[in-house]
Amino acid sequence: MADDPSAADRNVEIWKIKKLIKSLEAARGNGTSMISLIIPPKDQISRVAKMLADEFGTASNIKSRVNRLSVLGAITSVQQRLKLYNKVPPNGLVVYCGTIVTEEGKEKKVNIDFEPFKPINTSLYLCDNKFHTEALTALLSDDSKFGFIVIDGSGALFGTLQGNTREVLHKFTVDLPKKHGRGGQSALRFARLRMEKRHNYVRKVAETAVQLFISGDKVNVAGLVLAGSADFKTELSQSDMFDQVRSKCSIV
Template sequence: MGRSDSVRLYRLKRMLNELSQKKGRGTELISLYIPQGKPIHEVIATLREEYGTASNIKSDSTRNHVLDALTKTMQRLKLYAKTPENGLVIFCGALPTNGLGSEVVKIFELEPPKPLNIFLYRCDDHFHTDILKDMLKEEKVIGIIAIDSSEAGIGILEGNKVEVVDHITSGVGGKHRAGGQSARRYERLREMELNDYFNRVAEHAKSLLIDTYNVVGLIVAGPGPTKDDFLKNGYLDYRLQKSVLAVLDISYAGREGVREALEKAQDVLQEYRLMEEKRLVRRLFEEINSSKGLAVYGMQDVINALKNGVADIVLVNDNLNRVRIEVTCKRCNAREERIVSMDKAIQVKQEMISNACSKCSSMDYDVYEQDLIEYMDELAMNTGARVEVISSSTEDGKMLESLGQIAAILRYRIN
């Protein structure tokens, strides 16, 4: 089974965050963006020209570092028969490993999450990652209006995040129950107040959902007929009117209504990652509370379930921030592994290699460090399981966090 989209995005975000923090001594770091369909031989020809230009750099150190980076990049490109489907991005350059003079030329290559339509070559003191970061931004934003005669809530769904961006009260009184002229006068006043209220909601909706967020779709919801009156009488900006995806009957308006509308709109919003995350987390808690008990949570239990082929779907928070460190004795191949938080990785590695091997007393080790989510993803791919990365900023992500940030839905019960 292939790597899930959520893991691919997690890996890409993590790599871009790391690359954006790296700095070169001078203009020694190469950023190369190759669009879909551009012949590899043309790119190599361009880099050969850059090699000739770089040969004239006065600083010996900078010149050698740039030439080495160009050479390494051209060698890597020769491994490609053609440009990948979405294009190709390569970052290469001399990066310090332990202060001045410790630079080592490193290369990083990745395929964009969407088709790349720009060719870019830059040699700078940093890697140009903004183009890729922009690709990761959620393009589609859905608007939600939850309205009745007393209040309205305006919300947006962007990627994994639902946010109530405005709340409007109407000031409109309830319906008058008495008869006669006073009742008719009261109803006329009430209609005027409703008209004013609907206009205010429409103005706020235009300002937020078109001018600020530029939504691609709109859900209008609420209890009773108010939402229908609001829609059919042309209060909304025509662009929002045309983008209505669904009109939903719900129990509440206002802030609570926005959240309830999201719950009711699953069919409309099925393409959105949030709904998939909600479905997975709910399924997990159903299994935890079920007599079958097809779920485990906690880091070690989940890893054991993956190793034993029992796990079907692993759910993990995107802010797990843990790494797996494996130390192998070069003499006798004895291994020790630890899983620690990222901020303690350097300290723990030093502790692990400062002690003699428990089997042969050697002090000569190989050290391997890997992001824990990527390690679990490799285990999952070996057994046909899958890992899903759950946003920590959502309500469902916080529910997963309460279980220790990691859990698994099982194929069968563990005895």
């Protein structure tokens, strides 16, 4: 993996965020003029802009003149940062703005905005005397991506789970013949047909799993979770066609 440029870039991003978290956690301010804003990927800039305008109106009523001006200044800084974006980036947007007090006791303005290295599915707006970095820390701790397959008698769903980010990769439905109580030759023929359709369905699920979770002979998830009907899960996990997946990653 070390010679993979994308892995190297990701490691640099992780290092940068760790460094940023350390400096943000240490920062303190007077009053509640330090704003932490996190916008998840599918949110709208317009909604957040309206929320900030409302907050500006509320902050105008803060009694302490010094704190009022600090909070209004921080909200204005966030509004200016948002103007740089037409829409929320694919991985979401993180903004930290406010006035901090340095170790020398001097005031210093902080304005930070960036798109995280992977989707951040948290919505946050807080005015405080410190920056809130819990969601960034969670991004680093939940770095393993797991694949999952939900299989039952009506269809299959394939997806990935990384931290609190769930993505559906593919799904399809199936119409399998139900058991019936007829006797004789027709029952045997029907049972054979039913088993054949079931076998073909499990085969399709196994083939789809190989396409989605194996890239260039390497598995692209840390592990694979099977969920759904117990019968179908057992049949899939024991299927010869599933060998390629089973031999390359742990199945839960």
